[in-house]
Amino acid sequence: MAAVKTLRVGPRGWGGHRTVTAAVRAAEPGSVVSVQPGTYTESVVLDRGVSLVAEKGAGTVRLVGGHGPALTVHGGGGTVRDLVIEHPNGEPAVSVTAGDVVIEGCEITGGPLRVTGTASPVVRDCRVHHTGEVGLHLGGDSAAVVERTEITDIASAGVFVDHGAAPVLRQVTVAGTGGHGLRFTGSSRAVAEGCEVSRTGVAAVAVDGTALPRLTDCRISDSAAAGVLVTGRAGTSGRDPDPADGGARPGQSAGAAAGGADGDAGGGASGVVLRGCRISDTATDGVHVTGQAVASLVDCRISQAGAAGVVAAGDARLRLEATAISDTKDTGLAAGGAARVEVRNGAVHRAGANGVYAADTARLELHATVVDEAAYTAVHAAGTSRLALHGCELRGTPEHGLHGVGDAVVTVEDTVIEDVGLAGLCVDGADLVARRCRITKAATGISLTTGHRPLLDGCHVDGCSGTGLDVAAGTAALVVDCRILNTGGAGVFVRERAEPWLVDCSVADTRGTGMVVREGAAPRVRGLSVTRTAKNGVYVAAGGRGSFESCDISDAGFPAVYVGAGAAPLLRGCLVHDTEEAVECAEGAAPRFVGCRVRDVRTGAFPEGAEGDEGAGAAGPGAPMPVPAGAPAGPGARATEATGGADAKGDKDGKDGEAEELALALAELEGLVGLNGVKQDVSTMVKVMQMVRQRTEAGLASPPLSRHLVFAGNSGTGKTTVARLYGRILAAVGLLSRGHLVEADRGSLVGEYVGHTAPKTTAVFRQALGGVLFIDEAYALTPGGQGADFGREAIATLVKLMEDHRDNIVVIVAGYPDEMERFIDVNPGLASRFTRTLMFEDYDDPELVRIVEWQAGHHQYELPDGTREALLGHFEALVRDDRFGNGRTARQTFQRMTENHARRVVDMVAPTTEDLVTLLPEDLPGVPGVPGASGAPGASGVAKAG
Numbered sequence: 001m002a003a004v005k006t007l008r009v010g011p012r013g014w015g016g017h018r019t020v021t022a023a024v025r026a027a028e029p030g031s032v033v034s035v036q037p038g039t040y041t042e043s044v045v046l047d048r049g050v051s052l053v054a055e056k057g058a059g060t061v062r063l064v065g066g067h068g069p070a071l072t073v074h075g076g077g078g079t080v081r082d083l084v085i086e087h088p089n090g091e092p093a094v095s096v097t098a099g100d101v102v103i104e105g106c107e108i109t110g111g112p113l114r115v116t117g118t119a120s121p122v123v124r125d126c127r128v129h130h131t132g133e134v135g136l137h138l139g140g141d142s143a144a145v146v147e148r149t150e151i152t153d154i155a156s157a158g159v160f161v162d163h164g165a166a167p168v169l170r171q172v173t174v175a176g177t178g179g180h181g182l183r184f185t186g187s188s189r190a191v192a193e194g195c196e197v198s199r200t201g202v203a204a205v206a207v208d209g210t211a212l213p214r215l216t217d218c219r220i221s222d223s224a225a226a227g228v229l230v231t232g233r234a235g236t237s238g239r240d241p242d243p244a245d246g247g248a249r250p251g252q253s254a255g256a257a258a259g260g261a262d263g264d265a266g267g268g269a270s271g272v273v274l275r276g277c278r279i280s281d282t283a284t285d286g287v288h289v290t291g292q293a294v295a296s297l298v299d300c301r302i303s304q305a306g307a308a309g310v311v312a313a314g315d316a317r318l319r320l321e322a323t324a325i326s327d328t329k330d331t332g333l334a335a336g337g338a339a340r341v342e343v344r345n346g347a348v349h350r351a352g353a354n355g356v357y358a359a360d361t362a363r364l365e366l367h368a369t370v371v372d373e374a375a376y377t378a379v380h381a382a383g384t385s386r387l388a389l390h391g392c393e394l395r396g397t398p399e400h401g402l403h404g405v406g407d408a409v410v411t412v413e414d415t416v417i418e419d420v421g422l423a424g425l426c427v428d429g430a431d432l433v434a435r436r437c438r439i440t441k442a443a444t445g446i447s448l449t450t451g452h453r454p455l456l457d458g459c460h461v462d463g464c465s466g467t468g469l470d471v472a473a474g475t476a477a478l479v480v481d482c483r484i485l486n487t488g489g490a491g492v493f494v495r496e497r498a499e500p501w502l503v504d505c506s507v508a509d510t511r512g513t514g515m516v517v518r519e520g521a522a523p524r525v526r527g528l529s530v531t532r533t534a535k536n537g538v539y540v541a542a543g544g545r546g547s548f549e550s551c552d553i554s555d556a557g558f559p560a561v562y563v564g565a566g567a568a569p570l571l572r573g574c575l576v577h578d579t580e581e582a583v584e585c586a587e588g589a590a591p592r593f594v595g596c597r598v599r600d601v602r603t604g605a606f607p608e609g610a611e612g613d614e615g616a617g618a619a620g621p622g623a624p625m626p627v628p629a630g631a632p633a634g635p636g637a638r639a640t641e642a643t644g645g646a647d648a649k650g651d652k653d654g655k656d657g658e659a660e661e662l663a664l665a666l667a668e669l670e671g672l673v674g675l676n677g678v679k680q681d682v683s684t685m686v687k688v689m690q691m692v693r694q695r696t697e698a699g700l701a702s703p704p705l706s707r708h709l710v711f712a713g714n715s716g717t718g719k720t721t722v723a724r725l726y727g728r729i730l731a732a733v734g735l736l737s738r739g740h741l742v743e744a745d746r747g748s749l750v751g752e753y754v755g756h757t758a759p760k761t762t763a764v765f766r767q768a769l770g771g772v773l774f775i776d777e778a779y780a781l782t783p784g785g786q787g788a789d790f791g792r793e794a795i796a797t798l799v800k801l802m803e804d805h806r807d808n809i810v811v812i813v814a815g816y817p818d819e820m821e822r823f824i825d826v827n828p829g830l831a832s833r834f835t836r837t838l839m840f841e842d843y844d845d846p847e848l849v850r851i852v853e854w855q856a857g858h859h860q861y862e863l864p865d866g867t868r869e870a871l872l873g874h875f876e877a878l879v880r881d882d883r884f885g886n887g888r889t890a891r892q893t894f895q896r897m898t899e900n901h902a903r904r905v906v907d908m909v910a911p912t913t914e915d916l917v918t919l920l921p922e923d924l925p926g927v928p929g930v931p932g933a934s935g936a937p938g939a940s941g942v943a944k945a946g
Contacts, residue, residue, distance in 0.1 A: 011038035049076030075099040087111030090132035116140035162186040184211040203229035227279035235271025235294035269296035290314040312339035335362035358385035381408035404430030423447040519543035559584040662732035711814035713840025716886030727772035738770035746780040778813035779823040799829035845875040851890035870921035896925040
């Protein structure tokens with residue numbers, strides 16, 4: 001074997017050549033050029049397999065480029081070892097266009113290392129730094145191998161891979177870049193193994209074009225934007241995503257269906273693949289996939305993301321396998337646009353917002369995935385998204401376990417939901433199919449509010465603090481073979497006009513009623529078992545309907561079956577047994593009992609003629625069984641407190657009851673101190689409402705009616721009190737079904753991230769249906785100078801909901817007069833809906849005295865004439881600035897008087913009854929000589945509140 005020829009280079013020609021270029025020109029293929037320490041400013045070209053190495057010894061060999069790269073490799077093999085190669089003007093320090101040169105142990109600075117053409121170099125144990133725009137540029141159809149190389153302090157991308165390059169990066173460290181750490185574009189196909197990317201100015205790893213990289217066991221952290229950003233048609237190899245609807249063919253994953261890219265040999269992953277990667281401490285999303293990109297994450301860990309953990313948007317296709325997302329500041333996993341996402345054996349822990357969020361037309365499937373400790377709802381579906389859960393676990397959230405809103409379609413099977421603050425399963429407009437799910441430790445087990453017909457099949461609800469199954473007004477559902485146990489309220493609550501079907505279900509061990517049926521509801525129930533209820537087994541409220549067939553009811557704390565006034569349910573073939581009282585019907589009830597039986601019951605059997613086989617009895621088959629006038633109401637009239645049901649014993653029937661309730665509410669309003677203008681306005685509106693009802697009953701058109709109101713006034717002028725009475729008044733005249741008051745403010749309506757405000761506002765609005773939604777300091781929804789504030793989204797949501805439910809709610813917005821004018825002008829929809837403003841004037845001094853007098857009488861104190869005169873002088877002396885609290889100031893004054901009175905009387909030896917009840921002038925706040933009486937409440941910084 002011929003010996004390798006060595007040529008030496010020295011700065012003074014001591015090695016035979018003064019320049020590296022001269023030595024290379026003189027060298028034959030396979031020769032080695034050994035360079036002595038020193039700085040060589042020249043442009044060296046290697047094209048014949050000549051090796052270029054630094055001579056061992058003291059000093060550094062620096063090769064500095066002048067015109068063109070410092071080192072250009074055009075072909076051949078050879079080795080370049082232990083040199084410092086730089087370019088002072090930012091041009092490539094090293095350019096490799098062909099050949100399979102080995103570059104090892106070199107330091108490259110000032111300009112990038114560029115590999116183009118068909119070159120296939122090996123870059124090993126090198127350091128690339130301070131290179132200007134790019135550290136390592138791999139392009140053309142090159143196939144470089146880069147190993148154990150450090151790339152740092154780069155102005156733009158650390159590694160830039162474009163065109164058709166197919167490099168392999170092993171144990172490459174990229175840190176401190178102004179741009180991306182790794183950038184893959186064009187139609188490149190790169191492999192990165194064991195790489196570390198950190199401290200990047202934008203996304204640490206970016207993939208676009210139709211690039212198809214594979215990243216394995218990489219560590220990505222501390223990026224100023226996303227950890228991994230995949231856009232364009234990355235992962236598709238330039239082929240269009242197949243089927244148009246984004247669906248997978250039988251046996252095909254969502255990622256494989258969409259991609260057209262080669263599958264990954266390790267288990268079905270396709271497109272851009274990240275396997276075994278760790279992504280953490282990102283300023284925004286951990287992984288963001290958008291455009292028409294296709295990507296797969298296998299056995300990855302994403303944590304400490306500054307925004308969402310993983311986001312799929314646009315028309316992206318994303319598959320996650322055995323991947324965990326944790327400790328994100330925003331949602332753990334989000335799918336929007338028309339994205340298609342499939343998750344298998346995944347986990348989402350401790351998300352700062354929703355655990356999983358689907359919106360727009362996205363389709364999201366979760367298989368055997370755990371979502372726990374989310375700050376908001378564990379899994380949320382909105383828009384027209386399609387969400388499916390199979391064998392998942394949802395745990396530990398203060399909101400819902402799974403929440404579907406809008407026109408979303410949700411399918412959930414074999415899933416466990418436990419330890420949630422609101423409902424385990426909740427749909428609000430969405431459609432739902434739930435099979436074999438188990439829900440425990442929730443406030444409400446399942447809540448259904450939708451125009452669709454959800455299906456619940458084989459579900460198990462256990463240990464809820466409130467209702468087990470809540471079917472909202474106007475909702476229909478099919479509930480089959482479900483079990484509801486250990487609820488704090490009703491087992492099943494069927495609200496007004498709801499029409500669910502329940503087949504072969506059971507309810508047991510409730511602290512409320514087993515099943516409640518409200519006015520106008522008409523459930524169809526077959527094979528229901530109800531046992532061990534603290535209240536009624538089945539409670540049909542006044543005006544309720546429905547049919548109950550082959551039901552078994554036992555061991556109820558109240559009468560097993562209660563039928564309210566005007567209610568007309570059908571019970572066929574039902575058995576009531578082992579309970580204190582079987583049946584109780586209110587006066588005017590018209591139930592039908594056919595073939596029903598009782599066993600081991602002390603009192604309250606089915607009415608005569610109803611028991612036994614169908615056809616037996618004087619009333620004839622299926623005939624209504626009217627309750628005689630004056631029949632006792634008994635304890636069965638009570639509905640479950642947790643559901644808000646009224647005590648039927650106290651219910652008023654027909655217009656007489658409504659008139660009495662109206663008179664009571666108007667009397668309470670008239671009894672309020674001051675507010676003469678408000679009282680007059682309300683009285684006028686009541687008359688209009690009564691006329692509206694009379695005209696409606698007569699078949700006549702109704703005049704315009706201002707249902708929604710603005711309450712404008714300073715703090716403490718009685719706005720909330722009047723709002724509560726107004727709701728009662730509207731219910732009494734028949735314009736609201738319940739008339740209750742729900743108070744809200746900015747904090748209860750506005751979310752903290754995109755997509756959270758609308759569901760939050762909708763949830764509060766739903767609570768107020770049938771009553772009054774009172775929004776205090778409403779102008780806080782539109783703080784000045786914050787045009788992009790989420791409060792505007794809350795307003796837009798409210799306007800739409802007010803239109804959708806215009807006949808079943810009243811919204812009152814309240815606050816300071818000047819601020820309320822600005823608020824109404826924010827949204828054209830507000831001005832058209834809030835056409836009437838009630839002005840709440842400040843209380844004058846005599847009115848404040850009257851408020852104190854009322855407080856005194858209510859708490860059994862007396863105010864002599866001298867005390868009243870002193871009170872009047874006290875209020876006249878108060879400064880009425882922004883801290884003045886009107887009625888609140890009067891109440892606080894009374895409280896201070898009782899405190900001072902207690903200090904004065906407690907030292908008496910034997911105080912008389914008169915001493916104990918009489919408030920004297922010296923008990924007023926601020927009177928000298930009274931311990932602790934310093935300053936008036938009105939001057940002590942009363943907070944602004946409606």
